[in-house]
Amino acid sequence: MRRYGKNPDEDDVRVRPDRRGSRPRSRNRPKHEDATEGFVVTVDRGRITCLVEDRVVTAMKARELGRKGIVVGDRVAIVGDTTGDEGTLARIVRVEERSSTLRRTADDDDPYERVVVANADQLAIVTALADPEPRPRLIDRCLVAAFDAGLEPLLVLTKSDLASPETLLESYEPLGVQAVAVNREELATGKAAELVREYLTDRITAFVGHSGVGKTTLVNFLVPDHQRAVGGVNEVTGRGRHTTTSALALKLPDDEDGWVIDTPGIRSFGLNHIDPARVINAFPDLLPGAENCPRACSHDEPDCALDDWVAEGHADPARLYSLRRLLATRDRKEGD
Ligand SMILES: Nc1nc2c(ncn2[C@@H]2O[C@H](COP(=O)(O)OP(=O)(O)OP(=O)(O)O)[C@@H](O)[C@H]2O)c(=O)[nH]1
Numbered sequence: 013m014r015r016y017g018k019n020p021d022e023d024d025v026r027v028r029p030d031r032r033g034s035r036p037r038s039r040n041r042p043k044h045e046d047a048t049e050g051f052v053v054t055v056d057r058g059r060i061t062c063l064v065e066d067r068v069v070t071a072m073k074a075r076e077l078g079r080k081g082i083v084v085g086d087r088v089a090i091v092g093d094t095t096g097d098e099g100t101l102a103r104i105v106r107v108e109e110r111s112s113t114l115r116r117t118a119d120d121d122d123p124y125e126r127v128v129v130a131n132a133d134q135l136a137i138v139t140a141l142a143d144p145e146p147r148p149r150l151i152d153r154c155l156v157a158a159f160d161a162g163l164e165p166l167l168v169l170t171k172s173d174l175a176s177p178e179t180l181l182e183s184y185e186p187l188g189v190q191a192v193a194v195n196r197e198e199l200a201t202g203k204a205a206e207l208v209r210e211y212l213t214d215r216i217t218a219f220v221g222h223s224g225v226g227k228t229t230l231v232n233f234l235v236p237d238h239q240r241a242v243g244g245v246n247e248v249t250g251r252g253r254h255t256t257t258s259a260l261a262l263k264l265p266d267d268e269d270g271w272v273i274d275t276p277g278i279r280s281f282g283l284n285h286i287d288p289a290r291v292i293n294a295f296p297d298l299l300p301g302a303e304n305c306p307r308a309c310s311h312d313e314p315d316c317a318l319d320d321w322v323a324e325g326h327a328d329p330a331r332l333y334s335l336r337r338l339l340a341t342r343d344r345k346e347g348d
């Protein structure tokens with residue numbers, strides 16, 4: 013079996029038994045050579061909205077895909093009526109291999125993993141500096157999920173008109189996470205969108221954050237023609253109350269490959285699925301030190317080789333401390 017070094021996620025894709033794939037195609041099964049490529053922009057129960065060239069096409073999953081989930085960001089093969097005309101419904105017959113899979117569980121004990129988005133390059137963790145108060149543990153959890161999935165994290169600190177970003181920025185400095193802070197005035201003048209845009213060019217960025225942090229407000233400034241409702245009725249799903257009910261991919265203006273994926277506000281980010289061995293990949297300076305660790309080391313146990321590695325001066329102790337702080341968020345209660 014081929015090993016994939018770059019995308020740790022692909023290992024999982026390969027080991028999952030694929031009963032259909034390993035059997036030769038039956039002669040009757042259509043080969044779908046005429047299928048069109050689509051990009052999933054939102055999923056509302058069974059209805060999947062895709063972008064095919066410039067057309068918005070509504071589709072459903074073909075029966076043959078079985079229980080395979082289709083999520084926002086997936087690249088899919090579509091057959092049937094792909095005109096996008098009103099009342100048409102196309103069929104998704106294949107989901108292309110994902111370059112990344114961002115997962116979460118509802119809480120840490122929950123064995124049911126949901127995939128938040130597929131194929132994202134970056135995770136923008138949106139945190140208000142006040143109203144609601146920042147929750148560093150939630151940020152840490154999102155960071156762990158990003159590192160585990162191989163996404164580059166970006167801290168987006170909103171409402172800097174209400175509180176200073178300084179303390180928060182200091183605590184994330186050893187992690188080397190890129191960060192940007194914006195305020196109300198900068199939103200109004202367009203400066204905020206400009207500042208954040210610098211990090212988004214040519215990339216697929218998923219935006220996550222606690223409800224009320226200003227995620228949708230910011231996304232609307234980034235993609236002005238779209239204007240997702242803030243605090244009102246969701247224009248895509250027509251459902252009210254919660255502003256954002258499903259993830260939605262929006263193409264950045266004047267950017268061939270840049271996408272923003274707005275996701276529903278989260279209260280927690282369960283990490284039941286996290287593998288410490290994948291998280292440490294995001295710490296290349298510590299990685300060689302982990303070679304002498306016991307098998308399946310949690311990197312937070314007495315035999316962990318990283319203590320000696322750092323004591324010998326190979327890496328900054330603050331980095332090991334940060335790694336352990338992140339890994340330990342799994343053991344803490346969700347609400348902290
Ligand atoms: N003071 C201040 N308020 C802001 C800023 N950005 C957004 N807000 C306000 O914060 C509130 C919440 O904004 P939303 O964009 O709806 O928040 P959200 O994170 O998308 O929330 P959900 O849709 O529930 O996930 C709104 O009243 C915004 O006007 C900011 O930079 N400064």
Ligand SMILES: [Zn+2]
Pocket residue numbers: 302305306309310311312315316317318
């Ligand atoms: Zn270790």
